[in-house]
């Protein structure tokens with residue numbers, strides 16, 4: 534006998550499609566932001582030889598269905614192994630769209646889990662506040678995300694960086710419910726918006742705040758511990774001078790971009806978390 538279908542939440546299809554649209558829009562907002570140190574944008578490829586903005590666009594449009602499906606799964610309280618299956622399928626779709634280039638691995642994980650939590654939170658009838666979404670994420674899948682962080686199966690650049698340099702990375706972020714998104718990226722976005730400097734400046738401030746704080750396995754993989762300390766030092770200096778409140782911020786962000794390209798550094802983890810913070814900013818009501 535087929536398993537009983539879960540009860541429908543009113544308007545759920547429209548809700549899932551809206552969240553998926555906002556997730557793709559958030560990835561687009563990250564891509565088009567400039568100057569982003571070492572990262573790919575519409576202006577240049579940063580430190581990357583194997584991908585352009587077009588590679589990211591192809592990947593992004595291949596992911597829309599995934600974001601809708603994982604929001605739907607979250608609404609119906611799907612177990613972690615079901616979310617993981619959707620994530621693995623989405624990674625395969627991304628690799629097909631990019632001819633094997635990793636454009637959104639971290640974003641699939643982080644924005645995917647956030648979409649699931651947003652779906653679960655909406656289905657419970659609770660207001661979509663950042664605090665509620667975070668609590669829902671930890672309550673629903675916190676234990677499995679913790680176990681996922683010690684999964685010994687991976688043979689990725691991230692797992693090599695973790696064992697060579699004791700860096701943490703995406704799995705550890707996930708294990709703690711992506712605290713950098715909720716406690717660093719989103720507050721930085723909101724502070725700059727509240728100060729009236731607009732969305733572009735808010736995204737720049739959030740990116741630098743994240744670069745200053747996280748342990749990014751992309752950076753360790755390409756630049757080792759010296760690269761990681763360069764990224765943190767430059768980002769902290771940018772933040773300490775007031776970020777985009779400083780009149781010469783754009784010249785300093787461009788100089789940082791040039792330095793990172795010269796050293797082949799690319800803070801891809803911070804870029805993913807910025808995309809996630811943009812999604813929360815668009816979805817939450819407080």
Ligand SMILES: CC(C)(COP(=O)(O)OP(=O)(O)OC[C@H]1O[C@@H](n2cnc3c(N)ncnc32)[C@H](O)[C@@H]1O)[C@@H](O)C(=O)NCCC(=O)NCCS
Pocket residue numbers: 616617618619620621638639640641642643645646687688689690691692701702703704706747748749750751801802803805806
């Ligand atoms: C956990 C993931 C990211 C794989 O981790 P892994 O250690 O193998 O990969 P790796 O460290 O190379 O990271 C992947 C990406 O994460 C990003 N990243 C790096 N550091 C960080 C950080 N500190 N915080 C957040 N993201 C980061 C980078 O952009 C990087 O490209 C994920 O791809 C995964 O588990 N996939 C399997 C499917 C799954 O379980 N999905 C869950 C539901 S969506």
Ligand SMILES: Nc1ncnc2c1ncn2[C@@H]1O[C@H](COP(=O)(O)OP(=O)(O)OP(=O)(O)O)[C@@H](O)[C@H]1O
Pocket residue numbers: 563564571572573574579581583635636637638639640690751755799800801802804805
């Ligand atoms: N705008 C962006 N530019 C570059 N990377 C980004 C951007 N946005 C997100 N990222 C993240 O950075 C990762 C790409 O990193 P990179 O190509 O350095 O890693 P890799 O494929 O693991 O290793 P490598 O190409 O060095 O062998 C993507 O997985 C993505 O999550």
